Amino acid sequence: MPACVCYAGGAPGGPVYLDVVRRYADTLLDKCRDTYGPIQSGLILSGFDRTAMKPLTTRPAPSAGIRRGDRSGPAWAPMTGANPQLDENLLRVLYLLTEITGDARYAKAADEELKWFFEHAQSPVTACLPGASTCRGTS
Numbered sequence: 001m002p003a004c005v006c007y008a009g010g011a012p013g014g015p016v017y018l019d020v021v022r023r024y025a026d027t028l029l030d031k032c033r034d035t036y037g038p039i040q041s042g043l044i045l046s047g048f049d050r051t052a053m054k055p056l057t058t059r060p061a062p063s064a065g066i067r068r069g070d071r072s073g074p075a076w077a078p079m080t081g082a083n084p085q086l087d088e089n090l091l092r093v094l095y096l097l098t099e100i101t102g103d104a105r106y107a108k109a110a111d112e113e114l115k116w117f118f119e120h121a122q123s124p125v126t127a128c129l130p131g132a133s134t135c136r137g138t139s
Helices: 017-031 088-101 105-120
Strands: none
Touching: 017 088, 017 105, 088 105
């Protein structure tokens, strides 16, 4: 697959978007993983203070289209944790970065996120994954 080289502002000499995306992904993988608390999943955190380089302590308003209950952590508490269901586009970017750059670290991180989700998010009672409206064991 050919990579498109796009420049910020459309002019050569400006930052290349691929470089910006790669630096952002590198920061996420190096600094924004769940390594906090008694259970350290290694998932990419849903909220992160990019200035302090640590988890958010104040929950911002949800983005358009994101229901408050779909965000990780209790609705009125600081945003902590991760929600792989909302990382769909990020995981696509990580897989594409591996395809474009040849650096397997990005795909490995996406694989780990999905593996953790399927191993830990399924209900032991209904066998449903979060958000499933129909699945075996329910009526």
